[in-house]
Amino acid sequence: MNMNTADFESMLHSGGYKLTAQRQAILEIIQDEKDKHLCTEEIYDEVKKAYPRIGLATVYRNLQLFEKLGLVHHIMLDDGCMRFQILGSQEKHQHHHLVCEVCGDVIDVEEDMLELFEKKLLSEMGFTVKDHRVQFFGICKKCTYKK
Amino acid sequence: MNMNTADFESMLHSGGYKLTAQRQAILEIIQDEKDKHLCTEEIYDEVKKAYPRIGLATVYRNLQLFEKLGLVHHIMLDDGCMRFQILGSQEKHQHHHLVCEVCGDVIDVEEDMLELFEKKLLSEMGFTVKDHRVQFFGICKKCTYKK
């Protein structure tokens, strides 16, 4: 499932970028915590366990790079920071997110359901959809049944 | 269509808030520019034409208040600021936004299309949707046929 180092290296090299230990470490964190939605600072804290000397700017820079390469996507909830997540290679679009207003959990939903709508947007409004971002806010199962 | 002063006043008073000239001025701007998606600073610049002495913090504070009262909603595109828009009184949910990656225009789409999906989220995952936020990124009609 996880991308191996050789693939990562060739992906970097084809864009003129270099394979560094820091980049590998950052990628590993995001891969390992794929169900979490870590923000830059949280990723920084994790990476520091392996690379105590890494700087926060390096994490910011590389997350931007990873997004440009299509490796990750960011979401913005309303807590004032970007949260990053690995983008599966087979996903055409970013998946949807359910945000529980009680516990704050973020749940991924792979099912798209928007293809028909996007066709309508093209035929009726002439708007060609390249990507979408969908967030549902509400109450998760756990919090519904909790006392 | 626009809310009158008496309604605005009673809405404020029922929450223990006061009717101020600044609040009226801010509300008017947002109502007048309902198809735009102004950010706080832009609203501030507009309001200053009528109230040169108003402070930026006042605009921030009142936009927060208006959102709490359900008068406006904010969207976050990726330009690093909150953009505000009047929420029609008949809308259950925030409407969807089409963001053109070429010209940057933001187009509103009133049609919901998600009711069925939200029912599925409840029955299959136990997640109760209270609100959603949907953005489509792509190319608008104008930019598709330009040149």
Added chain:
DNA sequence: AAGTAAATGATAATCATTTTCTTTTACAGA
């Protein structure tokens, strides 16, 4: 092994937003 472009780390800068605090204002009650 050497040269070079790219990356890193440290730090300062930026920019949107929030907080603090003093002054002003809206409005309820006399």
Added chain:
DNA sequence: TCTGTAAAAGAAAATGATTATCATTTACTT
């Protein structure tokens, strides 16, 4: 209409996430 008071406004400082700068180090080409 006048007065007291809680809320709001204005100004300025503080905060916090993100970005830019720059000297040093590193990855990779030849």
